[in-house]
Amino acid sequence: MNAQIWHGHAAKRAAVLIGCTALVLGLTGTVAEAKPRDLGRQVLGASDGWASEGAGTTGGAAADAAHVYTVSTWAEFRQALADGGSAPRIIKVDGVIDAVSEGCDAFAADGYDLQRYLADYDPAVWGHDSPVSGEQEELRAASAARQDRAIKANVPANTTIVGVGKGSGILGGSLQIKGVDNVILRNLTIEAPVDCFPQWDPTDDNKTGAWNSEYDGVVVYGSTHVWIDHNTLTDGRYPDSTLPTYFGKVYQRHDGLLDIVRGANLVTVSWNSFTDHDKTMLIGNSDSAASTDTGKLKVTLHHNRFEGIVERAPRVRFGQVDSYNNHFVVTGDQHYAYVFGIGASSQLYATHNALSLAPGVSVGKALKKWNEAPLTAENNYVNGRLTDLIAVHNAEIRGETLQSGAGWTPTLRTKVDNPKAVPGIVDRCAGAGKLR
Numbered sequence: 001m002n003a004q005i006w007h008g009h010a011a012k013r014a015a016v017l018i019g020c021t022a023l024v025l026g027l028t029g030t031v032a033e034a035k036p037r038d039l040g041r042q043v044l045g046a047s048d049g050w051a052s053e054g055a056g057t058t059g060g061a062a063a064d065a066a067h068v069y070t071v072s073t074w075a076e077f078r079q080a081l082a083d084g085g086s087a088p089r090i091i092k093v094d095g096v097i098d099a100v101s102e103g104c105d106a107f108a109a110d111g112y113d114l115q116r117y118l119a120d121y122d123p124a125v126w127g128h129d130s131p132v133s134g135e136q137e138e139l140r141a142a143s144a145a146r147q148d149r150a151i152k153a154n155v156p157a158n159t160t161i162v163g164v165g166k167g168s169g170i171l172g173g174s175l176q177i178k179g180v181d182n183v184i185l186r187n188l189t190i191e192a193p194v195d196c197f198p199q200w201d202p203t204d205d206n207k208t209g210a211w212n213s214e215y216d217g218v219v220v221y222g223s224t225h226v227w228i229d230h231n232t233l234t235d236g237r238y239p240d241s242t243l244p245t246y247f248g249k250v251y252q253r254h255d256g257l258l259d260i261v262r263g264a265n266l267v268t269v270s271w272n273s274f275t276d277h278d279k280t281m282l283i284g285n286s287d288s289a290a291s292t293d294t295g296k297l298k299v300t301l302h303h304n305r306f307e308g309i310v311e312r313a314p315r316v317r318f319g320q321v322d323s324y325n326n327h328f329v330v331t332g333d334q335h336y337a338y339v340f341g342i343g344a345s346s347q348l349y350a351t352h353n354a355l356s357l358a359p360g361v362s363v364g365k366a367l368k369k370w371n372e373a374p375l376t377a378e379n380n381y382v383n384g385r386l387t388d389l390i391a392v393h394n395a396e397i398r399g400e401t402l403q404s405g406a407g408w409t410p411t412l413r414t415k416v417d418n419p420k421a422v423p424g425i426v427d428r429c430a431g432a433g434k435l436r
Contacts, residue, residue, distance in 0.1 A: 039187060040060065040061070040090035040092060040160050041061050042061065043059065043184075044227045044268060045414065047411075047413065048227075048268055049270065049299075049322065049413070050267060050299055050320075050322070050412060051225050051267055051268035051300070052268065052412055054266070057182055057183075057226065057227045057266075058184075059088075059090075059182060059183055060158055060184070063160075064087070066084075067084045067088060067089040067090070068089070069090070070164070071094065072093075073097060074097050074098065077091065077093065077097055077173075078153050081154060081159070086156065087158070088158040089156070089160070090160045091160070092162055092163075092164050093161065093162070093168045093169070093170065093188060094164040095167070096167070096168065096171060098171045099150065099153075099170065099174075099193070100147075100150075100194070104197075107150065107197075109142040110139075112136065112142070116136055117137075117140060117200075120132075123209060127202065128203060128207040129202075130203065131201060132202065141199075143196065144195075144197040144214065147195075147196050148214070151172060151193055151215065153173055154176045155175055155176060155177045155178075156180055157180035157182055157183070158181075158183075160183075160185075161175075161183075161184070161186070162186045162187050162188070163187035163189070163433075166432065166434075168187070168432075170189075173193065174217065174219065175219070176219055177218065177221065179222045181223065181224045181225050182224075182225045185227070187229075187230050187435050188231045189231070189236075189432045190217045190234075191217075192235050193255075194253045195213035195252075195254070198211045198251060198252060199213075200246075205249075208248075209247055209248075211252045212252070213252050213255050215254075215255050216255050216258065217258060218257070218259075219258075219261065220259070220264045221259075221264060222261075222263045223264050224264070224265045225267075226267045227267075228267070229268070229269075229271055230271045230435050232433075233258060233275075233277075234273075234274070234275040235275075235276045238254075239308075240254065240278055254279075255279065256279050256281065256312070257274055257277050257280050257281060259282040260281070260297065261284060262285065263289075264296065264297060267300070268302075269281075269301045270300075270301075270302050270304065271303045271304065271426075271430045272304045272430060273305045273430050273431030274306045274309060275306075275307050275308050276309075277310070278309075278310040278311065279312050280309045280312045280313050280314070281312050281315070283314045283317065283319050283321055284297050284346070286317070289318070290318070297316075297317070297320075298320050298321075299321045300321075300323075300412065300413075301314070301321065301323040301326055302326065303325050303426050304326045305430040305431065306328045310334070311339075311368070313328060313339045313340065314340070315341030315343055316340070316346040317346055318343075318346060320349070320406075321346070321347070322410040322413070323348065323351075324413065324416055325417050325422050325425075326422070326426070327355075327422050327430075328356070329355075330355070330357045332358035332359065336365070337365070338366065338368035339366045340367050340377075341368045341370055342370060342371065342373050343370045344373065345371070345373055346373045346375070347375070347407060347408060348373075349376045350380065350389075352379050352380070353381075354381050354382075354420070355381070355382045355383070355387075363387060363389070364396025366392075366393070367389055367393040369393075369400040369401075369402055372403075374404060374405045374406060375403075375404070376405060377390050390402050390404050
């Protein structure tokens with residue numbers, strides 16, 4: 001490519017990014033300018049979803065110079081999280097950080113061998129009546145414990161984690177936002193952790209067995225005031241299509257991309273790209289958690305893009321979840337179960353979204369009823385046409401009648417875009433590398 005053409009492409013891309021930046025700044029309430037800014041000092045704008053309620057979400061914006069870190073390795077990143085006590089901090093991730101740079105073999109306990117594990121617990125040998133036990137299961141568990149210690153990173157309160165430029169991110173790490181307040185995560189590409197040592201459970205899935213894995217890309221666990229913005233979360237190099245099959249079941253090595261659980265509350269998830277994953281986002285992890293989750297799990301999802309997602313975009317229990325101006329893309333060659341999962345005591349309010357479905361993909365499957373819980377689903381467009389998702393679901397999916405009316409109306413919304421315009425706006429501006 002000659003210099004003139006290259007500069008033309010660069011100028012065009014810069015114009016797109018400036019347009020996205022101006023648009024997003026206008027929506028978030030931060031300073032509306034296109035020149036370079038310190039993303040680490042930005043805070044969530046007023047009325048931008050549930051995370052703006054009360055004191056709002058400022059992360060580490062007030063950090064002094066001693067608590068601003070630039071990191072380029074997993075060890076540096078975890079050290080920056082651990083340093084400084086409770087003082088506000090900004091952690092700038094420069095480049096790609098690999099939490100599993102030495103590979104899965106580095107975690108394996110002496111004597112663990114997958115082929116021996118498969119031989120010992122083959123259903124033809126072990127059956128389906130009891131969980132696996134014995135030497136190889138103990139060695140698998142020990143190996144898994146080593147990986148657990150190595151790849152989890154605990155995020156403290158009053159922290160902002162931000163990618164530097166457009167190509168920064170974390171591979172194979174699990175960010176644990178657990179039991180803290182006031183956290184911001186922005187401008188990172190996060191490749192979902194790969195469980196090196198999945199467990200075979202022969203009693204799962206109606207005693208046909210299943211492989212169960214651990215580790216979410218990001219988990220918000222019992223935390224409040226969390227803003228997750230302009231990130232790309234994906235299976236990346238390890239899509240499920242590359243996974244082998246053992247005992248007739250996929251050797252599943254992924255869990256969630258972003259889970260919000262165990263009494264977490266006041267979370268805004270905005271302008272992210274979620275791609276190529278199965279169980280994408282769980283809001284509320286148990287039907288039996290009424291004592292901890294009732295009145296919590298208040299989450300706003302807006303201007304996010306979901307493509308190649310099998311299910312849970314999100315699946316909701318208990319929470320007042322506001323989903324607007326998101327774009328859901330289902331291609332013809334992907335596995336697909338549903339978009340919104342309606343779970344125990346959920347109060348989902350899903351409006352002004354856009355769904356782009358390949359020919360032959362069921363519109364009715366956009367909703368999945370797990371429990372009796374009314375929802376509001378209005379002014380959503382499917383392939384450019386206004387569609388009553390509840391009516392279509394009830395007509396297409398027999399035995400899963402959904403009731404309309406979530407029983408509340410969101411007030412913490414920024415500008416609500418026309419859903420016809422959402423695909424263009426969100427596809428252009430959602431994900432990492434779109435902020436300048």
